Amino acid sequence: MPEKTIADTAKFASMVAAKQGWIVNPDSDFTTSIEEGLTSNWNSMGYYLCPCRDSDGTREADKDLICPCKYSWQDIDEFGHCYCALYLSTSFASSGRAPGGIKDRRYAK
Amino acid sequence: MLLDTLNYSSVEGSRNDKDIVIYSLSTCGFCKRAMTYLKDKGFSYRYIHLDQTPLETKSEVKRLLKASFNEDVAFPFAVIDKESYLVGFIEEDWKRTLGL
Numbered sequence: 343m344p345e346k347t348i349a350d351t352a353k354f355a356s357m358v359a360a361k362q363g364w365i366v367n368p369d370s371d372f373t374t375s376i377e378e379g380l381t382s383n384w385n386s387m388g389y390y391l392c393p394c395r396d397s398d399g400t401r402e403a404d405k406d407l408i409c410p411c412k413y414s415w416q417d418i419d420e421f422g423h424c425y426c427a428l429y430l431s432t433s434f435a436s437s438g439r440a441p442g443g444i445k446d447r448r449y450a451k
Numbered sequence: 452m453l454l455d456t457l458n459y460s461s462v463e464g465s466r467n468d469k470d471i472v473i474y475s476l477s478t479c480g481f482c483k484r485a486m487t488y489l490k491d492k493g494f495s496y497r498y499i500h501l502d503q504t505p506l507e508t509k510s511e512v513k514r515l516l517k518a519s520f521n522e523d524v525a526f527p528f529a530v531i532d533k534e535s536y537l538v539g540f541i542e543e544d545w546k547r548t549l550g551l
Contacts, residue, residue: 443484
């Protein structure tokens, strides 16, 4: 499988955001670090594992964590951004607030 | 115990009143943000990127942390003085736990 570049990943994130009506986090330093992580995960595992989540070792085990992760929609609805803060809701983005860490919904009890 | 023998990296700061260990992922934006926060506040700390350790080691570290703190391991996972922990980077929680 051909390797991805950070530019490839940035394009992927922009397409996801456009399709879902989200905004890619405008904090370019932070977003670049997330896109570097996604790119690294693609090139080592073959899929865009969320860079803030740890792999359980297989694509099947990680399938809920592949970007955009299964929890993104709920997290963006509730907090205005996804777990790793790559994607923001339009209202959160226009508020000018910076995303903070949120609980990982995967482990919600 | 495995947690005492891992190959941690150290960051030196002017504050050494707490023993802070960060279990992180090299790819994680909030892990970087958490460690920058500690550095900016002057804390010394140790860290290890678990995604850069063998799968068996990583799995055992996560098992031990979960057993010790009864908490699923998400990142960053910080252990303070071997008795309290922080999971994820929620600045208010870190501020409170670090006594800031």
